[in-house]
Amino acid sequence: MKYTTLPNTDIRVSRICLGTMTWGRQNTESEGQAQMDYALDQGVNFFDTAELYPVPAHKDRYAVTEKIIGNWFRKNGQRQNIVLASKIAGPAPFTAFIRTDGFKPSAIRDAVEGSLRRLQTDYIDLYQLHWPERSTNYFGQRGFSPDPNEAWSDNIHEVLRTLQTLVRDGKIREVGLSNETPWGVMRFLEEANAHAELPRMITIQNPYSLLNRLFEVGLSEISHRSQMGLLAYSPLGFGTLSGKYLGGQKPEKARVTLFPNYNRYSNSKAVEATGAYAEIAQGHGLTLAQMALAFVNSRPFLTSNIIGATTLDQLRENIGSIHIELSPEVFSEIEEVHKLIPNPAP
Template sequence: MKYTHLPHTDIEVSKICLGTMTWGNQNTEEEGHEQMDYAVDQGINFFDTAELYPIPAHPDRHSLTEKIIGTWFKKNGNRDKIVLASKIVGRAEMSKFIRTTGFSRESIIEAVEGSLKRLNTDYIDVYQLHWPERNTNYFGKRGYAHDISDHWEDNIHQVLETLRDLIREGKIRHVGISNETPWGTMRFLEESKVHATLPRAITIQNPYNLLNRLFEVGLSEISMREQIGLLAYSPLGFGVLSGKYLGGRSPEGSRITLFPNYKRYSSKTAIEATQKYYELAMANDLSLAQMALAFVNSRPFLTSNIIGATSIKQLKENIESIDVTLSDEVLKGIEEIHNQHPNPAP
């Protein structure tokens, strides 16, 4: 395994982070425990979860993933060996069964207390805002369109004050943001620069993969210059970049087969680009999945690559991508395909 540091901290994390959002729906508690055991054996010490998980969100299943992690901690007594990240839901139709108050002080405190209880822990290492309260950066939405119905008032200072108080209480250690825009990212950083007592966001968890490199437009420069590390999610684009859906295939039990509404990475242009990436991988004796993951692993703004799997076989292949170094020829080929099919998935 390879390791990096969470920016502005002395916390060392594996460059591969174990994603958990299938546990409690596509995966049982036993399978979740098996994945954590295997990941730790391979040198992974960084787990990412959220109060909303598993996905798709559902009133009967929300927060089951955190509970599964909590029972694993209780069984093994190894909380101190894991760097743990979780998230509070934003205001949205799909999460209103959890709460509807957005990032008010009361909401954040309630969310943290609930996660701590479910996770069987006294603290969370990186606590993240799952998505903005503003009407922006939703799944499937490319770019910003001003919405006059959005009555959000800038409360970023108040949000950071609440998170600061939770840090002082020892319930969280650091703060991260997720699904953010360049403007939102800089606002959070600005507040912590102007007001020294407020915590600085150290990570940003956004999608990044061969089919969606929009992070490179604005956010990558912020990441490098401000040292806010990317936690890349969907590095395989809902499994599309494994190649298993090529040729119109629909593998039984796979994510898009089970949840056909998840079409973000399944447009005609995305499929065309995936075919090109598949051919490039095959020509260089690589699996498409490992080439796609190795590309993400190689980015200078990456802190950790959040992988997910529904089987140990998939998990093994994904973790082994850390040992794959892409040649200059492969990287050139990736750029050529990207120029032909730029960001086909929003």
């Protein structure tokens, strides 16, 4: 395994992070625990979860994933060997069963306390805002369209002040963003720069893959100049970049087969690009998944690549991508496809 640190901290994390959002929905508890056992054995010490998981969200499965992780900690006593990240869900129609008061101080405190109970731990290493309260373009929206009925008013100072209290109390160590835009990132950094006592957002968890490199447009410069690391999610685009959906295939129990509304990586241009990337991988003796993950692993702004799997075979291949170094020829061929079909999946 390869390691780095969370930006501006001494917290050492693996460059591969174990994603968990299928546990309790597509995966049973025993399967999730087997994944944690295998990942830890391979040197993965960074796990990412959220109160929202498993996904798709449903009130009958609320926070089941955190409970699975908590039971694993209780069973094997490995908490001190894991850097643990979780998230508070933002307001949305599909999270109304969780809460309806957004990121108010009481909501953040209650969310953290709930996660701590379920995870059976005294602290969370990295606590993230899963997506913004304000109306903006996330979850498959390419462009921003103002909402004339938006009720949000700027409360970012208050959010950071609440998080500061939780850091002071030892309940969380560091804070980060997720599904955030350049404006949002800079607004949080502006508050932290103006008020030295406030915690600074050190990571941003956004989608990044061969099919979606929009992070490079704006956010990568912020990452470089402000030392904010990317935690890349969906590096295989819901499994699309494994090639398993090519030719119109619908593998049994696969994510897009089970949940066809998760189709942002399945439009005609994304399928065309996936086919072109598959040809590059085949021409260089690689699987498409290996090449796609190794590409993400190579990015200078990456802190950790969040991989998810529903089988141990998938997990082995995904974690193994850390040992693959792509040649200049592969990078060059990838860029040629990207020039022709840039960012087909928003």
